[in-house]
Amino acid sequence: MGFLDRLFSRHEPPSGRVAKDRLRLVLTQDRAGISPALLETLKDEIITVISRHVDVDVQCVQVSVTQSGRESSLVADIPLRHRQGVREG
Amino acid sequence: MAGRVVTITSGKGGVGKTTLTANLGAALAMRGQRVVVIDADVGLRNLDVMLGLENRIVYDLVDVIEGRCRLRQGLVRHKQLPELYLLPAAQTRDKSAVQPEDMVRICDELRGDHDIVLIDSPAGIEQGFRYAMEPADEIIIVTNPEVSAARDADRVIGLIEAEEKSPARLVINRLEPSMVSKGHMLGVADVVELLAIDLIGVVPEDSNALIAANRGQPLALSNNRSRAGHAFHNIAGRLLGEEVPFEPLREPRVFERLLRFVSPERS
Ligand SMILES: Nc1ncnc2c1ncn2[C@@H]1O[C@H](COP(=O)(O)OP(=O)(O)OP(=O)(O)O)[C@@H](O)[C@H]1O
Numbered sequence: 351m352g353f354l355d356r357l358f359s360r361h362e363p364p365s366g367r368v369a370k371d372r373l374r375l376v377l378t379q380d381r382a383g384i385s386p387a388l389l390e391t392l393k394d395e396i397i398t399v400i401s402r403h404v405d406v407d408v409q410c411v412q413v414s415v416t417q418s419g420r421e422s423s424l425v426a427d428i429p430l431r432h433r434q435g436v437r438e439g
Numbered sequence: 440m441a442g443r444v445v446t447i448t449s450g451k452g453g454v455g456k457t458t459l460t461a462n463l464g465a466a467l468a469m470r471g472q473r474v475v476v477i478d479a480d481v482g483l484r485n486l487d488v489m490l491g492l493e494n495r496i497v498y499d500l501v502d503v504i505e506g507r508c509r510l511r512q513g514l515v516r517h518k519q520l521p522e523l524y525l526l527p528a529a530q531t532r533d534k535s536a537v538q539p540e541d542m543v544r545i546c547d548e549l550r551g552d553h554d555i556v557l558i559d560s561p562a563g564i565e566q567g568f569r570y571a572m573e574p575a576d577e578i579i580i581v582t583n584p585e586v587s588a589a590r591d592a593d594r595v596i597g598l599i600e601a602e603e604k605s606p607a608r609l610v611i612n613r614l615e616p617s618m619v620s621k622g623h624m625l626g627v628a629d630v631v632e633l634l635a636i637d638l639i640g641v642v643p644e645d646s647n648a649l650i651a652a653n654r655g656q657p658l659a660l661s662n663n664r665s666r667a668g669h670a671f672h673n674i675a676g677r678l679l680g681e682e683v684p685f686e687p688l689r690e691p692r693v694f695e696r697l698l699r700f701v702s703p704e705r706s
């Protein structure tokens with residue numbers, strides 16, 4: 351690595367940390383069989399279903415897979431809009 | 440008591456299964472265990488070379504399976520360790536020559552006269568992995584501290600869980616403590632946390648492994664105990680149920696290297 355490269359890569363996280371984050375991500379996907387694309391589809395469909403009944407703050411919905419030991423769970427965080435703010439009269 | 444069958448597998452190839460099998464076999468035999476190591480990598484025979492036994496082979500695993508010899512005739516005794524035997528893989532056949540039931544039958548016969556049977560599994564998750572797993576009472580998964588190797592190890596852990604085999608234990612091989620401390624390698628805690636299985640050993644990267652392979656003399660056998668050789672003995676102890684503490688790995692200091700240089704018998 352040259353002097354300039356070193357100077358400019360100074361703020362990158364150490365590669366071991368990057369490796370850990372990437373490993374965590376692939377393991378989560380592999381174990382649950384859920385790709386990022388499928389996660390997006392799930393998110394869209396969840397929003398569609400829920401929105402039929404309540405007002406959802408669409409921009410803030412988060413759907414993710416979390417791990418506890420070797421168990422995976424699908425977690426959806428779906429903030430709701432307050433009724434008064436949206437509906438007039 | 441009937442012997443235990445321990446299968447050593449990894450998912451990804453080249454992470455150190457054969458090295459571990461040879462060294463664990465030697466370390467266990469040095470502790471007075473009656474050991475057989477089976478090379479299950481049919482078509483890519485290697486364990487014979489690691490153990491320096493390539494010139495003594497008459498029969499192989501497939502000869503035993505197909506009845507060309509009795510099991511006892513297929514076993515090759517180690518030169519220095521009379522309680523260590525090798526059942527070599529066939530080199531000119533492929534993995535379709537072995538069925539899971541064949542491995543079960545062979546291991547059941549070996550359990551009578553031996554304390555431990557170690558099976559060196561082929562890489563991958565296909566037929567060879569299947570027949571190597573079938574007779575296992577215990578499983579050791581070898582990985583390296585890298586994303587790809589750990590990912591493949593996780594795949595294998597998942598398959599073992601699905602088979603309802605008893606939980607596997609992990610060996611992290613080729614760890615470089617200096618790289619970890621510089622932040623450029625996954626550490627032991629990282630790998631164990633993400634794979635979420637029990638650790639049975641950590642083997643450092645050690646250039647003596649190549650020298651040992653060149654000579655066909657497992658590191659564990661050497662008096663001049665290398666860092667990797669020491670780690671293999673720790674794993675052997677843990678496999679026998681001894682409480683062997685996990686020592687933090689670090690680079691040997693300069694004076695230790697010098698000491699080893701001037702008095703090679705120091706371990
Ligand atoms: N701790 C170590 N330090 C340095 N080199 C090592 C170490 N462990 C293994 N090696 C080297 O890594 C290479 C691959 O090892 P080995 O043949 O044991 O892997 P394997 O998992 O059996 O491979 P395969 O999947 O092809 O059967 C060998 O050259 C070996 O000497």
Ligand SMILES: [Mg+2]
Nearest residue numbers: 456457480485
């Ligand atoms: Mg091998």
